[in-house]
Amino acid sequence: MATFAVRFLGCKVSQADAMLARDALLAAGHREASEEEAQLQVVNTCAITAEAEAKSRQAVRRALRAGRRVYASGCAVNLHPHAFEALGDGVVALPGAAESVAGQIAGRAAAGVQTGATACADTEHEAVAGAAHGPSRTRRFVKVQDGCDLHCAYCIIPRVRGAARSRPAAGILREVARAAAAGQAEVVLTGISIGDWRDPVAGLELGDLLRAVARVPGVARVRLSSIEVIHLRESLIEALAGEPAACPHLHVPLQSGDDGVLAAMGRRYTAAEYLDRIARVRRVLSDVNITTDVIVGFPGEDEAAFGRTLETVERAGITRVHVFPYSARPGTVAAALPDVVQPDDKRRRGQAMRALSQLLSRQQRAARLGARERVLVDKTAASQCSGYTADYVRCYLPGGCAPAGALIDVVCEELYADGIRCTPAG
Numbered sequence: 001m002a003t004f005a006v007r008f009l010g011c012k013v014s015q016a017d018a019m020l021a022r023d024a025l026l027a028a029g030h031r032e033a034s035e036e037e038a039q040l041q042v043v044n045t046c047a048i049t050a051e052a053e054a055k056s057r058q059a060v061r062r063a064l065r066a067g068r069r070v071y072a073s074g075c076a077v078n079l080h081p082h083a084f085e086a087l088g089d090g091v092v093a094l095p096g097a098a099e100s101v102a103g104q105i106a107g108r109a110a111a112g113v114q115t116g117a118t119a120c121a122d123t124e125h126e127a128v129a130g131a132a133h134g135p136s137r138t139r140r141f142v143k144v145q146d147g148c149d150l151h152c153a154y155c156i157i158p159r160v161r162g163a164a165r166s167r168p169a170a171g172i173l174r175e176v177a178r179a180a181a182a183g184q185a186e187v188v189l190t191g192i193s194i195g196d197w198r199d200p201v202a203g204l205e206l207g208d209l210l211r212a213v214a215r216v217p218g219v220a221r222v223r224l225s226s227i228e229v230i231h232l233r234e235s236l237i238e239a240l241a242g243e244p245a246a247c248p249h250l251h252v253p254l255q256s257g258d259d260g261v262l263a264a265m266g267r268r269y270t271a272a273e274y275l276d277r278i279a280r281v282r283r284v285l286s287d288v289n290i291t292t293d294v295i296v297g298f299p300g301e302d303e304a305a306f307g308r309t310l311e312t313v314e315r316a317g318i319t320r321v322h323v324f325p326y327s328a329r330p331g332t333v334a335a336a337l338p339d340v341v342q343p344d345d346k347r348r349r350g351q352a353m354r355a356l357s358q359l360l361s362r363q364q365r366a367a368r369l370g371a372r373e374r375v376l377v378d379k380t381a382a383s384q385c386s387g388y389t390a391d392y393v394r395c396y397l398p399g400g401c402a403p404a405g406a407l408i409d410v411v412c413e414e415l416y417a418d419g420i421r422c423t424p425a426g
Helices: 012-027 050-066 075-079 081-085 098-111 122-129 157-161 169-181 206-214 234-242 259-265 271-284 303-315 343-366
Strands: 003-008 040-045 069-074 091-093 139-146 186-191 221-224 249-251 289-296 320-325 372-379 384-389 394-398 407-415 420-424
Touching: 003 012, 003 050, 012 040, 012 069, 012 098, 012 139, 012 186, 040 050, 040 075, 040 098, 050 069, 050 075, 050 081, 069 075, 069 098, 075 081, 075 157, 081 091, 139 169, 169 186, 169 206, 186 206, 206 221, 206 234, 221 249, 234 271, 259 303, 271 303, 289 303, 289 343, 303 343, 320 343, 343 407, 372 394, 394 407
Parallel strands: 003 040, 040 069, 069 091, 139 186, 186 221, 249 289, 289 320, 394 420
Antiparallel strands: 372 384, 372 407, 384 394, 407 420
């Protein structure tokens, strides 16, 4: 048996896929170790931008220096497997669905057997995620869906992940039950286009799944990963409002507040439609925290268009913006678009959007000072602990006040740059 280390780049789906590989290796009897000590390394890569792909190659090179063998998987490997194989003789590039790849990694680690990738199936997912191992984190990222049918002009993901497809609810609920039994109090439902989830057997929608997960014994919180505004259906909004375990936080990508830019991006809504749907969510779920993604400098975006994006972010009551300066991704429609925005303009707009995000975040956190919150502790150290509120605000606590995985009540006392300093409530 070998020692191993697993890391991922990119989104929560990449993290969930990496954890499948970890589960498969543990189930096969291998032992987890630090990156410096591990005999083999697993790197789940990202391809959302050309820069992300370059960082993925850097991560594989670094892992190759630390370990005897590196198994590279994920989106960048699916897109350019040979580029990763060329990084060194110790690199094994494994394109394919994560469920199949996880089993291949475990098999190769034990016997070095060459196997081919197969199509994603829930039975494969359960086979590699089924062992009851101690949680590596306080929360479990449960992938309920993969692939995407939206085909935004700037995005390569449909090419590397394929069409949207869903796991059956029964398998998802079994995975959630195992996670809860292992002490993971929070479950994050994730997917590439999570709002497309439909139970292929019973025809259930995402709101039905959220209700079912929230009622699994031992689950204290259920959180959704990023969801498109067009997928915020009434049944989901009502489930979020009706289940006490459902976290009142939604990450809803905006990308632009200008209708012309949205159309060029291939997004399927206008700025007004985005605002209307967010307003509907707030009417039903008054304490919801909305965060978002924005791309600055997309081809054709002028100063007026960027100004409308700033205005839309403020009008939507967004509290944090993940800002992405546009970079052309070879193989996408947007890579051939005219009216390219100059780097200095992209940089300046990115700075302006980040400044607005910092202001809105500070205002939201300042309103909590003196209030009582419940925090799930996920980081512990002798000097300081930290964790998140249900609506995803980072809280910092005195060291040693609670173990990782504990849900504790705190009082918010002072603003930090990215969170709030709190003390345990008496």
